[in-house]
Amino acid sequence: MRISRRALVDPFIVMDVMERARAAEAAGRRIIHMEVGQPGTAAPRAALAALERAMRAGPLGYTVALGLPELRAGIAALYRRWYGVELDPERVVVTAGSSAAFLLAFTALFDVGDRVGLGEPGYPSYRQILRALSLTAVGIPASEENRLQPVPADLEAHDLRGLIVASPGNPSGTMLSRQALAALVGHCEARGISFISDEIYHGLHYGDRAVSALEITDRACVINSFSKYFSMTGWRIGWMVVPEDHVRVVERLAQNMFICPPHASQVAALAALDCVTEMEANRAVYARNRALMLEGLPKVGFARIAPPDGAFYIYADVSGLTDNSIAFAAELLDQAGVAATPGLDFDPKRGMQTLRFSYARATEDIEEGLVRLAAHMARRG
Numbered sequence: 001m002r003i004s005r006r007a008l009v010d011p012f013i014v015m016d017v018m019e020r021a022r023a024a025e026a027a028g029r030r031i032i033h034m035e036v037g038q039p040g041t042a043a044p045r046a047a048l049a050a051l052e053r054a055m056r057a058g059p060l061g062y063t064v065a066l067g068l069p070e071l072r073a074g075i076a077a078l079y080r081r082w083y084g085v086e087l088d089p090e091r092v093v094v095t096a097g098s099s100a101a102f103l104l105a106f107t108a109l110f111d112v113g114d115r116v117g118l119g120e121p122g123y124p125s126y127r128q129i130l131r132a133l134s135l136t137a138v139g140i141p142a143s144e145e146n147r148l149q150p151v152p153a154d155l156e157a158h159d160l161r162g163l164i165v166a167s168p169g170n171p172s173g174t175m176l177s178r179q180a181l182a183a184l185v186g187h188c189e190a191r192g193i194s195f196i197s198d199e200i201y202h203g204l205h206y207g208d209r210a211v212s213a214l215e216i217t218d219r220a221c222v223i224n225s226f227s228k229y230f231s232m233t234g235w236r237i238g239w240m241v242v243p244e245d246h247v248r249v250v251e252r253l254a255q256n257m258f259i260c261p262p263h264a265s266q267v268a269a270l271a272a273l274d275c276v277t278e279m280e281a282n283r284a285v286y287a288r289n290r291a292l293m294l295e296g297l298p299k300v301g302f303a304r305i306a307p308p309d310g311a312f313y314i315y316a317d318v319s320g321l322t323d324n325s326i327a328f329a330a331e332l333l334d335q336a337g338v339a340a341t342p343g344l345d346f347d348p349k350r351g352m353q354t355l356r357f358s359y360a361r362a363t364e365d366i367e368e369g370l371v372r373l374a375a376h377m378a379r380r381g
Contacts, residue, residue: 009131010127012128017340018036030337032337033361034366036339044230044278046275047268047275054264062260065260066094066250067260067266071270072093093239093251095254100261101240106133106162109161109162120142120347148306160193161194171315171341173312173313194221195217200228202229232265236262237262237265286360289361294307297314300374300377302318302357313358315346316354325342325353336373341358343356
């Protein structure tokens, strides 16, 4: 059978790195994982207990397409707690991870061929999902001066139907201030550009908290997830907040594309919303890891970095060390036993000269990884 042109997306390079690391571990090596943006901690204990109770009480089946009403209300309450935003739970759509939310948002907002802007460096799946939907991804290089976040001036030369922005960003971890986010929202609203705010790293900050687009406008599509702050990557549960007049449109798409989010994951997610103490303890670990990385990486040769405000990544300019980040990452894995992600995943134009390091694992792993990197770079000369 023939393969459609839409199917010919690029690989998600970090997943390829994960597979090489897994193969090395299967062969008996111990690998330090700094490649994947996955918390090293389990789901909150109360979430596991809630799911056990639900499973003993009866079968778990289909829920309504938009998600359990109690979970939608709980997410709305989170916006009140975190941002002081009064949010109608009817605008909350529970999804099978943030990936399903991107599919729903892009399908609801854009027609074939529409041009959607995304900052570079940025999450690679934006580009590939857009391509698979026959949309045109428009890369917008962000400057070091703007801490690798787009600004309105970067958009002037582009005819866009939509813009997706992430704060904290992946891979940089940098955040937009309220003023900077408002400037982007204002630029888009004045030109009829749909604004999508990826907020999946909210809750993971090390100074001032991140600003939600919902603090600025009701006309944005906001996407979030239980994967990062709530430490529930494998549960595949996320959500989106849409304008009131978009709810039924998204509901119809969700009914047909996914039927509903996983019932079991929704039960666990509802309980996770109240696990503040446990989640904040995790964030304290990331803060320690961040401090170790910011101190240790420059000492071993990775000095050009944008200090992250949030998430759990360090994005390093390695142009003084290599012009091939894929080969360099393979070298670090093979010779140092440290898995890192080539920047090409995040920036098709400049990514051959950058690497992303994740500090989402246990502090002991971060310490061991830095020791290994130091030894390897010393041997490298």
